[in-house]
Amino acid sequence: MLKLTSIYTSYGHVKALKGINIEVNKGEIVCLIGNNGAGKTTTLLTISGIIKPDSGDIIFEGESLKNLAPHNIVNKGICHVPEGRRIFPRLTVLENLEMGAYQKFKVQSSKFKEKLDAVFSLFPILKERAKQMGGTLSGGEQQMLAIGRALMADPKLLLLDEPSLGLAPIMVSKIFKTIREINEEGVTILLVEQNAKAALRLSHRGYVLENGIIKLHGNGEDLLYNEDVKNAYLGE
Numbered sequence: 001m002l003k004l005t006s007i008y009t010s011y012g013h014v015k016a017l018k019g020i021n022i023e024v025n026k027g028e029i030v031c032l033i034g035n036n037g038a039g040k041t042t043t044l045l046t047i048s049g050i051i052k053p054d055s056g057d058i059i060f061e062g063e064s065l066k067n068l069a070p071h072n073i074v075n076k077g078i079c080h081v082p083e084g085r086r087i088f089p090r091l092t093v094l095e096n097l098e099m100g101a102y103q104k105f106k107v108q109s110s111k112f113k114e115k116l117d118a119v120f121s122l123f124p125i126l127k128e129r130a131k132q133m134g135g136t137l138s139g140g141e142q143q144m145l146a147i148g149r150a151l152m153a154d155p156k157l158l159l160l161d162e163p164s165l166g167l168a169p170i171m172v173s174k175i176f177k178t179i180r181e182i183n184e185e186g187v188t189i190l191l192v193e194q195n196a197k198a199a200l201r202l203s204h205r206g207y208v209l210e211n212g213i214i215k216l217h218g219n220g221e222d223l224l225y226n227e228d229v230k231n232a233y234l235g236e
């Protein structure tokens with residue numbers, strides 16, 4: 001479905017990605033783990049077209065994304081839930097969800113209604129809080145809103161950047177459970193996480209990124225029991 005080949009991305013003279021290859025197949029949950037500064041966020045920003053790579057290619061469903069603007073990439077079916085959530089604090093929950101859909105469906109359309117119902121059934125709390133300002137939600141609720149907003153655009157591939165960051169343990173398990181549900185409903189997922197153990201348990205496959213280079217990749221189970229991964233990322 002998605003294939004990154006030999007991607008190099010830099011910020012001025014800082015080389016963040018140094019020739020990475022990643023593949024995501026339709027229906028999978030794939031995770032990208034690695035320490036701070038490894039290049040995880042940069043990888044997602046490069047896929048969604050927010051940063052352009054210096055070289056290499058990104059193929060999504062047989063077509064190169066390299067020369068597309070971010071909104072065209074959304075229209076192809078790739079939605080990005082950014083690090084730190086970035087919901088609109090001064091818009092209501094419902095307005096935030098409308099913003100997620102606006103490029104694709106009119107608010108009056110039946111498709112909009114269908115997507116909204118799906119998001120509300122995944123996250124009932126968002127329905128209860130529909131008229132409340134986004135900025136007044138708790139951290140966990142804001143993460144749900146950020147995911148819900150991305151789902152409103154009906155993605156084929158969802159990019160999630162550290163969805164569990166800063167959340168209480170109970171909220172972390174709720175978010176991970178929801179990611180599985182979203183995947184079971186047919187959305188392919190590329191997940192970036194510092195919470196490597198939980199991410200590997202959830203994922204079909206994983207990649208370990210170190211200093212802009214893919215160090216290891218394999219199925220979730222194998223990486224979970226890999227000695228190097230255990231020592232470096234699982235705190236064992």
Ligand SMILES: Nc1ncnc2c1ncn2[C@@H]1O[C@H](COP(=O)(O)OP(=O)(O)OP(=O)(O)O)[C@@H](O)[C@H]1O
Pocket residue numbers: 011014015016034035036037038039040041042043083194
């Ligand atoms: N806007 C920027 N300008 C310059 N350098 C940047 C910028 N954003 C990121 N970098 C650098 O690029 C490298 C990769 O950063 P990136 O944000 O992709 O890491 P990450 O794996 O997501 O880390 P974290 O786990 O801390 O979120 C780091 O060395 C970082 O300092």
Ligand SMILES: [Mg+2]
Pocket residue numbers: 040041042083
């Ligand atoms: Mg990051």
